[in-house]
Amino acid sequence: MFSIENILNTFVTKYQTEKMEELLDFQANIFRQTTETWYRYLLDNLESEERLLGLKGLRGVGKTTLLIQFAKFRYAEKTKVLYVTADHPYFYSNTLFDLASLWNKNDGKLLMIDEVHKYPNWSRELKLINDGFPALQVFFTSSSALDLYRGESDISRRLAVQNLEGLSFREYLNFFEGHDFKPLTLAEILKDHVSLAQEITKDFHPLPSFKSYLSSGYFPFAKNLKTTAVPARIIQTLNTVLETDLAFAQDYSAGNVAKVKRLLGVIAASVPFTPNISTIAEKLGLSRNTVYMYLRHLEDAKIIRIVNRPDKNLGSLQKPDKIYFENPNFAYALQPDANIGAVRETFFANQIANATKAVHLSEKGDFLVENQFIFEIGGAKKSFDQIKDLPESFIAADEIEIGFGNKIPLWLFGFLY
Template sequence: MDERILTSLVATSRRVKAWARKFPKRRFLFHELKSIDEEYYVGVRGIRGVGKTVLLLQLANETEKSVYFSADSILIKPFSLYEVVKALAKMGYRNVFIDEIHRKPDWAEDLKTLYDEHEVRVFFSGSSAIDLVYLGADLSRRVVLKELPPASFREWLNIKKGFDVPRYSLKEILSKAFDLTNMYAELHPMWQEYMREGGVLYPESGFYDALDNSTRKVILEDLSALREISVKYETDAFKLLYFIARSAPFEANYSRIAKHLEVSKNMAIRLVEDLSKAGLLISVNPCESLRKEPKLYLTVPLREFFARKGFKVNQGALREEFFVNHLRHYGVCYLKGKRGEKTADFRVREWVIEVGGEGKGRYQKPDYIAVDGLITGKNKIPLFLFGLIY
């Protein structure tokens, strides 16, 4: 490679690493990634705007002989990932941080070769559509791949609002609701703002323009890792997201989606699966039978983003979306009774939890009720507390 290109890459790396020092707050995944055994390469996947770039740069700033570059840089367009990393290794860099790695053709094969040569250690970020299982056992045993979900309510408060709220387990939220409510009552009014402008960490100025651009890139570019994207597919993907955003819980089933988009049911299922892999949708499966359809939710803050097109958001869906976004890694599933039978909303591990407004009753016999307000007692838990879990 030309020395001028390498000089430019290194200069850019130094500049952006210095820029990242302006962000002292770290996403929850930082310490977990830092503790991974040096034997492994480290990958971070997630949707655009959740802080993957800053996370990589923060790690690079605490790692010796490190250099950072983005795989979509025009400077390295004529070169393979392998060629770029080998050239940096010759300069003495032993830890290479690569952003947007999925933008480089044959990146998985290049990683395998680099790993086998044991000259450098690679940290990388990529889209949510990256899945090492589909890239073969050779790569999956060499790389620890972690998902960085949208920022939780707690992280958003700490990063964007300057708080220093610690992380709580689900068991602590359920058992210490009264004390935690008194301790954090001032946070309650902010959860609506989080649903509008949380999750992703774009600046307030131009927030929705950035989110719009990000969503389009996920569909047009990131999903191309799964299949060929046509104009019809792109249109259907946006129509599906918009349809779910307008729907109350459980209204968006496969048959209704197929009818609304004028596609087959199989195509509706494929779209849901693709958008789930890309991180824009969350599918919550039933607790009892996988033959029943999933409940579909949007990643925060997409429901409010689509509501800017002129419809009123269903508050029940918004509450459930907040809950699901924060509990999905706890193995949340939804409860569905027989026809005409009322059941609570969700089971999370051994607990049955109903999500509703302040006036929600106990006729559905849940273990706990997640409510809008600040009322505790009789197994009521303020909904916003579930946002402190990760």
């Protein structure tokens, strides 16, 4: 005998089954498209034992591919993992918590959510999922613009966060050109750069590849594009970050986005530079505090890199000492005739910081690394005049394959991760 309750339960079960099949079909289709067996550096260092893991990074660096590769090639119980995107139509009529509950009931072990910043109330529901389903792991990706520790619910004690950066020069060589170079430590480069460079260059000349990398090699998507098409794709990426990611992460209106674009235009015209905040504010018709806020948002979104002196208080309303683009590809996309000196400095700061080394401005020389090593960046003829007699000082020189003494090839710092 069928009661109304039994009929409703049967309907709900059937509905849930159909929705789960729909999501699994979506996942299978996504997984079929991911056949690449070359891995980013972070895959082997993923904190895969964490119950709640957030993966942040600039749009286009490969966060989605990393998640899928982990599920396909590294996760032992492949039938226990479910991948979804936060903007999937499923969420038009269901919540993230609903999905986690359903997957948990189906003995799922890992739920992977792509672009979580597109889901409203993401932090609140992640907290509920983490508290309510202790056997379920949740991995998710988000825009680099999103502060994962700032949401409607405090998940900071539960959450592990890892950053996926753009391609290092080493990864570019391996992915684009089929090499198999291993990463080097900063200590190895400083101590043994001559022998390391000799080994790397015995059957290979890195300088032409390095030039290509600086202009168009930071993003994996460039491999499938003509070189001439890369700048337009990078500008498209920048626009998406500004118009979509910042809109979600910082609740920007169209008017906010327009103002930030104008600020980025001012930066692009003179980067790297020491900003005059009052002049910028007056030129754009903004308050000083608004300019400070927008600069911090652009840095969080990994569009620019702010480099300060080591004694600088890193408050949000502090004047930046110097502003660079986050990576040299941005410089070339926004400035086709980008100054090569600025590009070299941008590359060095990028690779050092991406390798999780502290980088600051130096009173003598260009950069202070790990509060210990002083670096002057330049071309092949760069002299030690500015840093002579300083202990632990080095030149990172472009346009040389092999260095000597404390003069190190600039390209070798692209092997740090």
